[in-house]
Structure formats: C-alpha cells, structure tokens
C-alpha cells in the first residue's frame with residue numbers, strides 16, 4: 226500500500242530522519258510532536274493557540290469520544306475537525322490503551338473487548354471492525370487499530386506472547402475493515418514528491434512488551450499488512466530507558482523505510498531525542514500540558530517550577546530563547562503570581578509555552594538531521610536540559 230510519506234533527509238550516524246506525511250488536512254513535518262486533545266480539546270487551549278504554537282497534528286481518543294459526546298454525534302456535527310474548529314490533521318488512538326487501563330471492568334475475547342463505561346457503568350464492545358467504524362464517524366485523518374496492550378511493568382513473556390497473538394489477528398481484521406470502509410484509495414503522488422490525499426490513513430500498532438524477539442515479530446507481521454504507517458504501543462509504561470531503547474530498535478530495524486513510525490504516549494525531551502535517534506518520526510504525550518497545570522515549565526536550561534518564591538520578582542520570560550505567546554508577553558513574576566492566585570489563565574499560558582517548547586525541539590531536531598549534526602545536537606540539548 227502506498228504511504229503518503231516522504232523521507233527528506235537521513236542522519237549518517239544514527240537512524241534519525243526527517244520527512245513529510247501528507248494527510249487530507251495538510252502536511253506533517255517529522256519528527257513531530259502532536260499535542261493531545263483527548264476529549265476534542267487540548268486542555269486549557271483553543272485551536273488558535275495550537276496553530277500559533279506550530280502544531281500540525283493533534284491526537285484525539287476514540288474511547289473517550291465514543292462514550293462522550295459519542296461518535297454518532299460527531300458525525301452529525303460534520304466530524305471532529307468542524308466540531309472543534311481545527312483544520313490541521315488529527316490522529317485517533319484506537320482506545321485499546323484506555324480500555325486496558327480499566328482492568329476490573331474489561332474482558333478480552335476473540336471477538337473484541339467488552340468494558341464498562343467509566344462514566345455510568347454501561348457495557349460496551351470494541352471490535353477491530355467497529356473501532357474503524359467509530360474512527361470513520363469521527364472523521365480523523367489517521368486511524369489506528371484496536372490492539373491488546375499489556376500494562377504490567379514486568380509482564381511475563383507468556384502474557385506478552387498471548388497479547389501479541391491476539392493483536393496480530395485483530396490487525397488483520399482491522400486492515401480488512403479499513404479496505405471495506407475506505408473503498409477507494411485516493412492517494413496520488415505528485416511530480417514534486419508530495420502527495421494529494423483524499424482519504425483517511427491507517428496505522429497498525431506494534432506490541433510485544435519489552436521482548437525484542439516479540440517486537441521484531443510484531444514489526445515484520447505489521448509490515449506485511451496494508452497500512453500507511455506504524456504505531457509503537459505498550460512502551461513508556463514504567464520499563465527502564467534501556468529496555469525502551471532496545472524494544473524501539475527491534476521495531477524500527479524491521480520496518481520499511483518509506484512509512485512513518487509513531488511512538489504512542491512518549492513526550493519528554495530526553496525520551497523523544499533517544500527515539501528519534503532510533504528512527505521514530507511521531508510523538509504524542511499529555512505530559513507537557515499536565516505538568517503545566519502544576520506550574521512546571523520546560524526551558525532550554527531545565528525545568529522550572531513557577532510557583533517557587535525565587536520567581537516572584539523575576540522580570541524575564543520563562544525561557545529567553547522561546548518565541549511563544551507566553552514568553553513574548555509575560556514575565557516569570559506575572560506567571561508566578563497567576564499560579565499562586567489560582568488564576569486559570571496560568572494553565573493556558575504555561576501549556577502554550579510547554580507545547581511550543583516541544584514543537585521547537587522538533588524543529589531544531591529536524592534542522593540538525595538535515596545538516597548532519599543530530600547526535601551532537603541531542604547530546605548538547607540533553608546536557609543543558611538536565612543541568613538543573
């Protein structure tokens with residue numbers, strides 16, 4: 226299956242690469258950080274804030290949207306883009322991760338997974354087929370498949386094997402459901418290397434926990450299916466950085482070069498740079514906005530906690546290298562005051578900064594890959610970021 230993805234530059238000393246992924250709603254430059262709009266909203270921010278921060282793609286969540294406001298309602302409203310007034314790209318998570326976060330209330334069968342709503346206890350069934358249908362109703366640009374995610378910090382190989390086997394069977398069913406839902410593939414390569422895309426794209430999810438042999442098997446299996454890209458699921462769940470790096474390498478070494486790789490739920494600067502080095506192209510995480518609401522801001526010289534007394538009279542921006550709306554207009558002193566006064570604007574201004582910080586980090590990573598200095602950029606960035 227043709228993927229509307231072009232690799233533009235490759236680092237000669239690592240697997241890092243830059244590229245462009247074309248969707249119905251525009252171009253996503255990779256490596257990319259995607260802010261998380263779980264419930265059709267990036268918490269505390271508007272679509273205008275996100276556009277101004279340079280966001281090209283948001284991540285939203287099928288599980289949450291299916292339960293509330295319901296995917297049927299989104300379809301009636303003309304789809305998620307219109308509903309939330311966002312004209313960039315949207316990727317939807319299949320909901321597998323959220324369903325497996327509810328171990329007391331879910332039951333896995335060959336057909337799919339039954340679970341109880343965390344809102345009202347009502348019972349529901351997700352299958353590989355109906356998740357594709359729900360994503361179609363949402364109208365997102367990139368759809369992901371229902372998978373079996375293991376949450377345990379130290380999963381047994383037996384459990385990981387069982388989960389992978391079922392994920393593989395579900396992936397084959399999801400690929401068929403996609404072909405039936407998107408009857409005609411409308412992806413046209415253009416002479417300049419770009420693509421015209423008129424249908425939603427399908428990404429498969431690669432599981433295998435922390436076992437490199439299972440990760441390799443999962444990658445090879447997914448590479449044999451008709452998809453436009455690959456998600457790396459089931460990591461960043463408490464494993465060591467070494468286990469994460471080995472697992473990611475086992476995946477990316479066994480995937481075709483010409484399709485994008487997306488690490489689900491990863492979004493701290495150090496982890497993202499490590500994954501880019503191993504050939505990952507796309508990231509999402511709630512972390513930058515979640516910590517913003519607790520007063521934490523990322524800067525090129527490390528993290529700062531704006532509620533600390535030392536910032537009460539500092540008449541300088543959060544990060545003097547940052548070009549975001551917050552850093553252009555407000556001092557640390559003002560932001561410290563807003564946080565201490567429990568003003569909601571504090572959530573917005575710190576979230577804008579943290580999202581822009583990660584989007585700028587990706588811009589700088591892309592530039593360093595293009596000019597052949599990625600590894601030294603990575604080392605310098607991590608050293609400065611971790612110095613405090």
Ligand SMILES: [Zn+2]
Pocket residue numbers: 543544547548549550551552553577578579581582
């Ligand atoms: Zn800023």
